[in-house]
Amino acid sequence: MNRFILNLRKYYKYAVYSAKAELKSEVADSYLNWLWWIIEPICFMLIYTFVFGVVFKNKEPFFASFVFVGLTCWEFFNRMITGSVNLITNNRDLVTKVYIPKYILLLSKSFTYLFKMSISLIITFALMLYQHVPITWHIIFFIPILIVLYVFSFGLGLILMHFGVTFNDLSNLTNIGLRMVFYLSGVFYNITTKLKGTLSHILLFCNPIAFIMNELRKVLIYNKFPSFVMLIVWLFVGALLCAIGVHVIHKNENSYAKVI
Amino acid sequence: MKNKQKNNKQIAITVKNLHITYRGLKKTSIRASWGKLKNKVELFQALKGVSFEVEEGKILGIIGKNGSGKSTMLRAIAGIFSPDKGSIDLHGNSISLLSIGVGFNKKLTGKENIYLSGMLLGFSEAEINKKEKEIIDFADIGDFINKPVKTYSSGMYSKLAFAITAILETDIMLIDEVLSVGDKTFKEKSYNKMKELISDEHRTVIIVSHSLGTIAELCNEVLWLNDGEVKMIGTPEEVLPKYEEFMQ
Numbered sequence: 407m408n409r410f411i412l413n414l415r416k417y418y419k420y421a422v423y424s425a426k427a428e429l430k431s432e433v434a435d436s437y438l439n440w441l442w443w444i445i446e447p448i449c450f451m452l453i454y455t456f457v458f459g460v461v462f463k464n465k466e467p468f469f470a471s472f473v474f475v476g477l478t479c480w481e482f483f484n485r486m487i488t489g490s491v492n493l494i495t496n497n498r499d500l501v502t503k504v505y506i507p508k509y510i511l512l513l514s515k516s517f518t519y520l521f522k523m524s525i526s527l528i529i530t531f532a533l534m535l536y537q538h539v540p541i542t543w544h545i546i547f548f549i550p551i552l553i554v555l556y557v558f559s560f561g562l563g564l565i566l567m568h569f570g571v572t573f574n575d576l577s578n579l580t581n582i583g584l585r586m587v588f589y590l591s592g593v594f595y596n597i598t599t600k601l602k603g604t605l606s607h608i609l610l611f612c613n614p615i616a617f618i619m620n621e622l623r624k625v626l627i628y629n630k631f632p633s634f635v636m637l638i639v640w641l642f643v644g645a646l647l648c649a650i651g652v653h654v655i656h657k658n659e660n661s662y663a664k665v666i
Numbered sequence: 667m668k669n670k671q672k673n674n675k676q677i678a679i680t681v682k683n684l685h686i687t688y689r690g691l692k693k694t695s696i697r698a699s700w701g702k703l704k705n706k707v708e709l710f711q712a713l714k715g716v717s718f719e720v721e722e723g724k725i726l727g728i729i730g731k732n733g734s735g736k737s738t739m740l741r742a743i744a745g746i747f748s749p750d751k752g753s754i755d756l757h758g759n760s761i762s763l764l765s766i767g768v769g770f771n772k773k774l775t776g777k778e779n780i781y782l783s784g785m786l787l788g789f790s791e792a793e794i795n796k797k798e799k800e801i802i803d804f805a806d807i808g809d810f811i812n813k814p815v816k817t818y819s820s821g822m823y824s825k826l827a828f829a830i831t832a833i834l835e836t837d838i839m840l841i842d843e844v845l846s847v848g849d850k851t852f853k854e855k856s857y858n859k860m861k862e863l864i865s866d867e868h869r870t871v872i873i874v875s876h877s878l879g880t881i882a883e884l885c886n887e888v889l890w891l892n893d894g895e896v897k898m899i900g901t902p903e904e905v906l907p908k909y910e911e912f913m914q
Contacts, residue, residue, distance in 0.1 A: 502741075
């Protein structure tokens with residue numbers, strides 16, 4: 407644990423710098439540049455709102471905001487998981503030439519995803535204002551909820567990153583898994599009203615993403631308190647995953663260079 | 667004065683009984699791992715019990731035929747590989763493996779890459795800031811420093827990369843083949859810079875090279891590796907003739 411904190415302190419700046427560099431290079435030579443960061447989430451939101459709001463006639467109030475909150479949360483998780491699986495192999499050059507604690511790579515990646523998520527959040531708020539969603543002070547609870555999301559995704563990402571080195575086809579598996587979680591998280595439907603009874607309870611209880619998404623909507627759209635107990639439980643699970651991930655990586659990271 | 671220095675010789679690197687084996691984390695697919703328990707894991711011993719010490723300020727050359735474990739050893743000392751057995755003690759010195767263009771992002775400008783690469787090598791932003799001008803001057807690529815690296819010619823690329831590694835110095839330098847890059851003038855300049863870096867009396871250097879001429883010129887100690895074992899260690903005068911004889 408000490409080593410983790412020491413390394414964080416030493417490489418934190420690098421992680422930030424390299425995240426900035428990556429964002430910069432992402433838009434360096436595209437025609438619309440950084441506008442893509444805004445256009446992309448809006449387009450996805452429009453597609454989902456059209457398909458599930460108009461085609462499937464969803465009667466959810468403030469449906470566009472509802473979808474956008476879900477998407478914001480989902481995209482972050484999705485990026486973290488897909489990004490982490492091949493992270494080491496994609497950074498082959500780095501890994502075989504210098505020593506760097508491998509979780510710093512994920513940390514740096516996560517910063518770029520956090521940045522994209524904050525843009526998406528800003529659009530969410532703008533959309534909520536536009537749709538006249540009643541806004542109360544419950545809204546501030548979105549911060550602790552996102553922290554839980556971050557810790558959980560980071561922990562899971564660390565573990566996947568480790569196994570991604572040795573298993574070539576882990577990315578196929580995670581893609582299937584992610585697709586399933588996507589449909590079971592209620593990005594475009596309300597789990598509590600669409601799925602009645604035990605099924606919704608099971609989903610919200612076992613699927614952290616569904617749970618976090620639901621909590622986010624509770625505080626942002628429905629002006630309710632989040633369920634603090636469950637948030638703490640998932641924070642604890644996330645922290646545990648992080649601890650396991652850091653431990654596994656400390657133990658194995660120097661062997662990665664031999665494999666890839 | 668000279669005697670006094672000799673008496674408190676400081677050891678900069680201690681390598682004890684170093685074993686490195688390639689195995690364990692083998693690239694595999696999930697399908698292949700069903701039968702994994704039955705399959706015997708293939709082992710390749712790159713280093714089999716190597717021990718040596720390097721004093722501070724010394725320049726150690728490592729020679730040996732291809733596949734004798736030279737590069738593996740350098741990487742292990744740099745901390746990229748973990749030893750399977752044995753230990754490496756750097757006595758608190760900072761270390762870098764001289765390699766070119768680590769962590770470059772080709773879409774960013776040369777200047778930004780100086781920071782990116784430097785921070786990766788473990789330097790702080792302030793330290794790089796101090797050396798930035800020196801690096802740019804040394805690289806000598808003019809206005810291109812503010813242009814994306816992907817627009818560079820391969821010569822300019824290696825010039826910048828070399829400048830970064832050469833100007834941001836560490837206590838111990840590990841060099842895998844002495845680098846001389848760029849056009850003729852820069853080649854000379856980089857070779858001289860290299861010599862200057864290497865011969866700093868506080869800097870400990872390990873050089874891996876196939877060019878016996880370079881080794882004879884630069885090193886004051888030579889380690890001869892053969893099939894992952896130390897065959898001989900001593901001054902260049904002692905080791906090099908025997909090695910040449912052996913190779914024939």
